[in-house]
Amino acid sequence: MDQPISNTTLRRRQWLRRTTVACVLAGVGVAAWGVNRLTVTSLSLADLRVAEVHRGNIANTVNASGIVIPVHEEQVPSPIETRVAVVHVKAGQEVAAGDLLVELDDQTIRLAIANLDEQIAQQGISVRSLTLDMEQKQKQLASEIELLELDLASAKVKLERYRKLGKTGVFSAADLSAADLAVKRLEIELRQRRALVVDTRRATQTHIEGARLQAAILHKQLEQQHHLQSQTRVRAPFAGMLTWVVTDAGASVQSGQMVAKVSELHNYRVEASVSDFYARYLSPGQSVRVVYSGQALAGEVQTILPEIVDGSVRLLVTLAEPHHPLLRNKLRVDTNIVTDLKADALVADNGPAINGKGRQDLYLIRDGVARKTPVDIGLGDGQLVEILAGAQAGDRLIVSDTSRYKHLDSIRVAN
Secondary structure (H helix, E strand, O other), X not given: OOOOOOXXXXXXXXXXXXXXXXXXHHHHHHHHHHHHHHHOOEEEXXXXXXXXXXXXXXXXXXXXXXXXXXXXXXXXXXXXXXXEEEEOOOXXXXXXXXXXXXXXXOHHHHHHHHHHHHHHHHHHHHHHHHHHHHHHHHHHHHHHHHHHHHXXXXXXXXXXXXXXXXOOOOOOHHHHHHHHHXXXXXXXXXXXXXXXXXXXXXXXXXXXXXXXXXXXXXXXXXXXXXXXXXXXXXXXXXXXXXXXXXXXXXXXXXXOOEEEEEEOOOOEEEEEEEEHHHHHHOOOOOEEEEEEOOEEEEEEEEEEEEXXXXXXXXXXXXXXXXXXXXXXXXXXXXXXXXXXXXXXXXXXXXXXXXXXXXXXXXXXEXXXXXXXXXXXXXXXXXXXEEEEEOOOOOOEEEXXXXXXXXXOOEEEEEO
16 A cells, blocks of 8 residues: 655655756756857957057048159260260269269261361361452452552543643644543542452451351350260269169160169158049148158158049159158158048057948957947048947957958957
């Protein structure tokens, strides 16, 4: 016959059931904690780049690629079509003003100089010949004039005698008329000879002046040839670095072709190139930050070149420290052009995790866990970015590269 179960037995069974359930729940919790530890990624704070959101000023910049160029650079051309005779220096050498760089063949110039010397000498001979000829003609005319003056004096005496004796009837009227005509004829011939003296002098002087003018023209041509000859000895126009020089002795060069290029040392500016999309935002005088190897140099937009090449606008930037030791010729640098400035904005340091403007998912660290959070990014100046929404002052953002964890919604961060 069945006996009723005692209260003690019932309490014992109930306690066992509760203990079993508690153990099972505890085991499930421990297992869940272990699985969570195994599946959730944990990173060390020391391995991350973290930016704290804070209040500050931020500039809106247009990023351009820049290249460092000398402020003063001069190309030395060949004065004539010739060939390279001797190259005295190599590219990369420092040169002083007047240093001989290249010698060009000047044979054609030497021939031209010799020809001009001969022509100048010929013009000198022409001047002397014309002068002697004029002197001879002047002497001949002077002699003729003297003879005509004697003949005229004789004819006048004869005419006067005819006039005195004509009253007595010794000479006829015809004889008197003939004597009078002889005097007039001699007077005309004498005037003609005297006029011929003046005309001959003027004509000869004109020929002499023409010869002298031609000689002056030839002298100028000779000076030009001597100047060209001096230019065949190519010299450094100023002290600096020889950045380029023709290297092949015997090579042909055209008139005006560059044979050497000298750049001023330790005085630089930047030539920047930016998409023509930003052309309307650019103007001379804008502040510029030139960045290389983590260092920033201040500058200013000097000139915006009017021509657009391959969809890019080029501009020249003057530097506040053009002699900075960091600068090197042809060094490529990042050029940030400031187009706008905003004060008392919510900002954070820029980093690889931030990709331009607009809403993007960033990891925000709170209570040891970095959670993926949508954040709106506004202005950026290369170093700072503006936080429009998604984070508050004092929040910490992971700005280092997190592309390997983009599939995770949260990351544990250990100190």
